[in-house]
Amino acid sequence: MNEFVAPEIDWLALAPLIVVLGAGVVGVLLEAFVPARARRVTQIVLTLAALAGGLAFVVYLWPQIVAQPVQVVGGSVTLTPFALGAQGIIALLAFLGVLVVADRTATGQDAFAPTASAVPGTSYEDLARKSGLEQTEIYPLLLFAAGGMMLFASTDDLIVMFIALEVLSLPLYVLCATARRRRLLSQEAAAKYFLLGAFASALFIFGVALIYGFAGTVRLLEIAQRVQQGALPLEGMSALLVAGVLLVTVGLLFKVGAVPFHAWTPDVYTGAPTPITGFMAACTKAAAVAALVEVLYRISIGVQAVDPEIMRQLQVVVVVVAVLTMAVGTVIGSVQTDVKRLLAYSSIAHAGFLLVGIAGFGPQVQSSTLFYLLAYGIATIGAFAVVTLVRERRVTPGAQEDNGPVADDGVVLGEATEIAQWAGLGRKAPWLTAAFALFLLSMAGIPLTAGFIAKFGAFAGATSGGLWWLAVLGVLASVVAVAFYLRLLVVMVFQPGTVEPDSQAEPVETGVPTSSTGDGGEGPTEGGGVATATKVQVTAAQRVVVTVVRSRGPAAVAIAVCAIATVILGVFPSLVLNLVAEASKFVP
């Protein structure tokens, strides 16, 4: 019998993960022990503190890891500068994302259902809503997801990677189903995400099995070594390796949202509560892309040395996926009429641009990818945060048709996500519009925003890898992408708020000035701090207008931070580029 030997563990290196996941566990306990009224605040503070702590540990560890990467727990966690950088970016983006999640806005409601488990439309759901229940479990779930993502990006072990994949996915499936409004859509999104996600996980683990069968190990570095040394149990069956790597890649590409594994993205992004969409779009993508880079690059070393042909095939796969992803993301994105769907396709397109950078297999890919993820992430979280504040408001003439004292049936309804409804937003909420325009410009890759430097890095990566024509294709796709960001921008900034043609001869109400995102008088209704706006629909009984609700602080902070970071990263990117430049070190 072998004696059990406790592994030597460098706890400090694990600290970012432990803080975040540990706080998740504590959060679950808080659910049980903290009284209901204090629960929400406690959870928010804990969540933010945990993510900030995780980020702080990343910063603390950075000099050490840059000097010397470490492997912890027998390689289950491998901290290279790239992995640590990815952890830091995920923690930062998650922090900003949680700020948006935590904002109840001036309506006093957050974006989540009182009881997500209630069947939509039942009396039980009504009861839960009337009694003012709150679903504070979302915060531990967010922490588990963030922790899983951080682990996902920093492991060398395919089995650990699979576990991390599940740890990050399962909470997200649940979170998708928790939208306060449009409950059925939200639950449908969750079911869709879960089913397809389970599929992708299965493919991933099947790929791992094939690789294990071929190489006799699930450690990426060992696989590369064994391939190079030729010490393989199944010599001459490199098809196993190719199939295995492809299946693993498919699993990862699913999470990345790359074509043809993107089908879930628009529906899930639309159905999920918007703050969760922002979190998911930014952080999941960061984690998945980081993991993809790790897998592809580590495997490629071994393969490159032994059989360049296989390497070439692998590259062809990435290139094809990149081209398809850009094409579908931009072309289909340009015909969307819903802001959330548009941003979903934008996220697909960005996956394509990221893959363009990766496909070059150049020397600087780790650095440019990290920068891209950061730039894209802050713009995405900021953009979705803005979406949470643009709402529909029901205006009932006479105001006595209010459905009782229930807060949820109040005047402010769900988000106004039709692009047409955003007309005239520039006049109602200039600062918010300016921030959103900035995020769009950054996503479009206009110079002097973060997105430009990011895109430049990605295209330069492809060019340095000899794929200059792919960079040209990327440039062309960018033009199409610009077109659809521009469409939204035009609606917001230039179009006056117009009345829809089906209005029933009601007097036109345009832009009654009451209040906006700033201070100022409350509107004439009990919505509280509601800015009005222009009418978009008129029915005999009531009208729905588009309104911008005031943030209660956190989301505004998140938007401001994202906007400032977007500009700083665009104009003075040197500092951050210096940091991410370290990430290309120690690429084996």
Added chain:
Amino acid sequence: MFPWLTALIAWPLVGAAVVALGALGRSRTGSANAGTGLARPIALVFSLVEVVLLVGAFLAFDTGAAAEHQLAETHAWIPQIGTSYAVAVDGVGLLLVALAVVLVPLVLLAAWNEQGRDEVRLRRFVGLVLLLQAFMVAVFAARDVFLFYVLFEAMLIPAYFLIGGFGQGAGRRQAAVKFLMFSLGGGLIMLAAVIALYFLAVGAGVDPSKAFLLDELVGVNLGTIAERLMFVGFFVAFAIKAPMVPVHSWLPDVAGNATPGTSTLLICVLDKVGTFGMLTLCLPLFPEASRWAAPFVIALAVISVLYGAIMAIMQTDLLRLVGWTSVSHFGFIILGIFTFTPLGTAGSSFMMLNHGLATGALFLVAGFLVARHPERSQRITDYRGLRSVTPVLAGTFLVAGLATLSLPGLATFVSEIMVLIGAFGGAPAGSAAWTVAAIPGVVLAAIYVLLTYQKIFTGAPAEGLEVLPDLKARERIVAAPLVVGLLVLGLVPGLALTYVDAPAQQSATTIAVDEPADAAAQMGSDK
């Protein structure tokens, strides 16, 4: 040494920031947000101080060495990707900077009452104008390809908002989008070329931390195919901007829908980036490819000259007409550049300045005219017989129009004749023939200018237009500097030619095409 160029770039930015404080605030129509009413005066003061700075820059500039890039400043910007904040101007760059600096106060003054009284709207407008000015000055001074590209794209954003947000025409949003899509499309193709240029230069042994600096890139051997591809990448972007047939179609829409002030800045200054880029980027960086493409470019340039003029004659919209005349004039400028003669190049450089003054005057005066119409109509046929009603306006319009058709005695004549003579002796095959083919453009210019003048100003006044106010003092102050400038430069062209001759000589040497004619002597005779 005082950093004149950085000061010229930074000062409008400061102005824009000052004006913008609160510009994003809510626009409460009609309520107490008239604010301090200081947005316009503040912006005007900033733009006038900018003129003072310009004078300083001119004094610091050594005209004896106009071919050298002077007032240089170089600082590392993003060392990781080898780009620097490098600014410097030669004579041509300085003149174009001057154009950007001089036109802005005039445009602000011309648009004084145009945007209503809403303080928030005014702040946005003048803030965008100042922002655009900073970018325009910077782009003419940039000596780093990456910096140039960044500014080239970034200045589209204020321009886009100026067209789409403050225009007069109903189609202004579509025009703004069209403008941006054309420009960004070209710009992104250029981006691909910029990236490729960097990697090829590094491959050819240029220090990676300086591989975007123009001074380092000139003379690098890139290989024939790569050089040609990159030339095309740059050239398409510049041709769109210039605007050149067949990628000109955004321009008339913009001219017809933007405010005259915006059109002035856009077409008279911003679009010069296209021809300026051809002259200072395409030719020195890709000399072989430039020679290779020259016959084709010349052909397109001449087609632009003729097509633009014919389309101008057919226009019914006054501002669109002015836009089309620019297509024609930009054709002349490109013709001069791509015949690689010192005379033609110097003529083109001079013409960039003159076109800015002449077309600027025409746009602004046309704007004054339109503003007087009760319905702000831009249709030429809605006007008649205004010479007796508004004599000063008619006279100013005529001078601007005559400058547009290059009447001898005005600056535009000098530059146009230089271009034509230079182009006639140009090196590329068929230069002479194409130049002859371009000459009808001069005649057509006379037709579109005089015909328009005749329709608008002669005859009996149209109904409803019998009593219109003539040019006010403010408007005269706007028109005067432009008219005076055209006259002075027409009588003493040497004032400007000292700045463009030497760079033109050097450009022609760089392109290394034998030039038999003694250009200097010819220029002497022109003076």
